Amino acid sequence: MSESRAVSVERGLAPVLRARVCQAVQVLERVEAELLPAALASSFSAEDMVLLDLIRRHAPGIGIFTLDTGRLPAETYALQQQVLERYGPVVRTYFPNPAEVEGFVAHYGANGFYHGIEARRACCHARKVAPLQRALAGQRAWLTGMRRAQAVTREEVVVEGFDEHHGLVKVNPLAEWREDDVWAYLRSRRVPYNELYDQGYRSIGCAPCTRPVAPGEDARAGRWWWEASGQRECGLHRAPAGATGWLKCAAKP
Structure with a gap:
């Protein structure tokens, strides 16, 4: 899709948001044209709901999968x-x-992840990292809703990089989006979202590892809140090797 067509398809959005959407659509269409098979890894976060809606509207050849850890909140289901x-x-x-889950529980206890970073990472590995490896098998690229502004651990997120650990391209179409952009899109398109956001949550994972965020905290402060901020990743995301600049849009804010 050309830039002008991307913008016209999303007519009715505010200019800054339309520019963001234009950029994201161009990224998605390039993935669909050049990097299939590819899939969005969705946790049904606000960002992932934006991407799910854009994929279904503009690049339906991109697959979508989710990881059910067995401990998700009722609102996520x-x-x-x-x-x-x-x-x-x-x-x-x-x-x-x-x-693997039974092995974790036998060794650490059902809620052993509260008692140390090793235990928490072991739980995340069994419930998330290992299933992700199965989900990515055979893919050329995977997409995520990661944004630079979400947390200190994500300040270096790029639009496209090569994930050496998984051996495929990793694409973050919303890397440059602000939180306000995400919510403006969801509201303008009436896209459904997790009701926990209305209760003060800003990042939602497993129920026992997620809490609402206090004013002034970053979006992921409610994840594994008992750990140091620089440790709050589950192991799904690793630093990419290199980045490419194929994000172009005339009305870039």
Whole structure:
């Protein structure tokens, strides 16, 4: 899609948001044209809901999957049902290997992740990292809703990089978006979102590892809040090797 067509498709949005959307659509269409098979890894976050909606509207050749850890909030499952009813069965779900979860619980306890970074990372590995590896098998690229402004651990997020650990291209179409851009898009398109955001949450993962965020805290401060801020990643995301600048839009804010 040309820049002018991308903008016309999203007519009615405010100019700054339209420019952001134009950029994201161009990224998605390039992925669809040049990097298939590719898939969005969705946790049904606000950012992932923006991308899910844009993919279904502009680049439906890109797949979508989610990781069901077995400890997600009820509100997340309610949103998954809304997505199914609005978009159809477009999201594939991957579950942890029961034996790995059983091994974690036997060694650390069901809630052992509260007692140390090693235990928490072991839980994340069993419930998220290992299923991700299965989900990415055979893909050439994976997409995420990561943004630079989300946390100190994500300040270097690039639009495109090569993920050496998984051996494929990693694309973050919303890397440059602000939190206000995300919510402006969701509201303008009436895209469903997780009800926990209305209760003070700004980043939502597993129920026992997520809490609302206090005023002035960054968006991911409610994730694994008992740990130092520089440690609050589950292991899914690693620093990319290099970046390429194929993000172009005349009305760039």
